[in-house]
Amino acid sequence: MDSSTKQLLAYSLTMMLLSLPSLAFAQAQTSATSPNSTGGETAAHEGASGDDAIYCRPPEQRTDSRMMGPKVCMTVRKWNELHAKGLDVSADGQTTVQVLGLPGSP
Secondary structure, three states: OOHHHHHHHHHHHHHHHHHHHHHHHHHHHOOOEOOOOOOOOEEOOOOOOHHHOEEEEOOOEOOOOOOEOOOEEEEHHHHHHHHHOOEEEOOOOOOEEEOOOOOOOO
């Protein structure tokens, strides 16, 4: 390989790597919200209806890490039960936390 080919290859690889984060950000920003959710869940299965439909909340920023938490998927019934108690799933995707402003919260 001559030097101009190496430079072109290095430039092309650099540009591809620099564009990856923007593609991931654009993908994370496009989601449909559930009409009966509090705004964070997205439809996972269009075929299910009512309380048996599954909604997924997109990953949230964790407080203990620079990494994002997992996507959390549950039935609408489970989301509604949590929100009625004033609870929500934390950013780690494993624990529930008290949320102010939801029905049932203090």
